[in-house]
Amino acid sequence: MTGQVRGVQLARLLGQWHALPGRRRSPDYAALAGAVRGLLADGRLPLGVRLPAERELAEALRISRTTVTAAYRQLRETGHLASRRGAGSWTMLPGNHRVASTGLWTPTDDREMLDLGVAALAAPPQLLAAARAATEDLPRYLGGAGYHPTGIVELREAVAATYAARGLPTTADQIMVTSGTQHALDLVLRLALAPGGSVLVESPTYPNALAALAGRRARITTHGLAADAGWEPDLLLGSLRQTRPKLAYLIPEFQNPTGHLMPAALRESVVAAAHAVGTDLVIDESFVDLALDGAAPPPPVAAYDRHSRVVSIGGMSKLYWGGLRIGWVRASAPQVQRLAAVRVGVDMASPVLDQLVAVRLLADADVVVAERRVQLAAQRDALLGALARRLPEWRVTVPQGGVTLWAELDGPVSSALARAAEEVGVRLAPGPRFGLDGTLERFLRLPFTRPAADLVEAVERIAAVRYDLDRAGRQRWREPAVIA
DSSP: OOEEOOHHHHHHHHOSGGGSTTGGGSOHHHHHHHHHHHHHHTTSSOTTEEOOOHHHHHHHHTSOHHHHHHHHHHHHHTTSEEEETTTEEEEOOOTTEEEOTTSOEEESSOTTOEEOSOOOOOOOTHHHHHHHHHHHHGGGGTTSOOOOTTOOHHHHHHHHHHHHHTTOOOOGGGEEEESSHHHHHHHHHHHHOOTTOEEEEEESOOHHHHHHHHHTTOEEEEEEOBTTTBOOHHHHHHHHHHHOOSEEEEOOSSOTTTOOOOOHHHHHHHHHHHHHHTOEEEEEOTTTTOBOTTOOOOSOGGGGOSSSOEEEEEESTTTTOTTSOOEEEEOOHHHHHHHHHHHTTTOSOOOHHHHHHHHHHHHTHHHHHHHHHHHHHHHHHHHHHHHHHHOTTSEEOOOSBSSEEEEEOSSSOHHHHHHHHHHTTEEOEEGGGGSSTTOOTTEEEEEOOSOHHHHHHHHHHHHHHHHHHHHHOOOOOOOOOOOO
């Protein structure tokens, strides 16, 4: 088990659980069980955590113990709770569930689901030809052991060339190939951040980065992004100078989830401030090639680095395909060697065949990037149009690039809306997944990585359940009856 949640803590997570959709048609115990399942679905309640005793939760929620007993019984019947006499009850999931790429636990057999929790594209047509060509390249590596801790030299040179093309001279010795961008982040954290170290992140930010930081028991402070403008320079630089974090994790290119693009002047100032206070910068460049509407990104953040304070991470997942587990780190050559030493305790190397596929795809990057930009611009516009027609009360800043919209809703209903949408075949990633402590309930991330028709249909379903939330109404907490 990962720990125990107390009654008052679970009550705070549950919030206004009586206000869930369909509340008037369901008994209290069913609404309570549904709310707990919702917390498990959006990752706010961990797996393997021990729930409070029935009496303790009943007192915290000010309801009868009978209601809690019935809710726990229903959770056991649906496979979301395991109990043992004398040991208590702890959270779990049914056997036919898996972890989706967003961190959400989802059924494996719901192929009709419109999954907007995943901000990733299907593979480009060039991938199959690249894979075939890679098998022809493979024989020259078969005579060796196959372990290349920093990556095969062909791929490191190809990645270094992409940085040089952006105006940042880079050698192969400054590149380490990893098994995806998340793996790159994990290795950097292992090297640069001691357990309990302080970290500054944007809010909102990438949920799996928060998960990686939680794994290091990091002390996290946040810089809130403005909905329309993104970073507030004075506040961001002030946060660096005042908190003096060991590390800052930033996404300056088409930030996930907001789509903001950090201006060049702020990039230079951030690097200078980080050097002055001794902060290392981890710059996530996952979306750097996905500029839309001709919005070319400024020079890389590392272009302003003179003291090896900037470590850049990127990969193939967003532009090419998530199933191709290739990422990389760009750092100084000595840092790359230290990362390779850390990697031995995690894995030995990335698959050679996958790296050869990546080499072939990078050779076709100009074609792939151009096609992806056209595709994403059309899908973004289709999503924006559907939202304007069906949910005009929502506020959306049109992103200059990337793959997601960050929508401000007409009320703090993100988690409830995500649970309701699941019932009509749309999976969403609610706002609290992108922040700390259950905040951002007024926001929702909407990726435009699916075909336009799917996006329009998804908005139709979301709009229907959003209006149902209003019609269902919010029940107030019932006052205790007075017996005189």
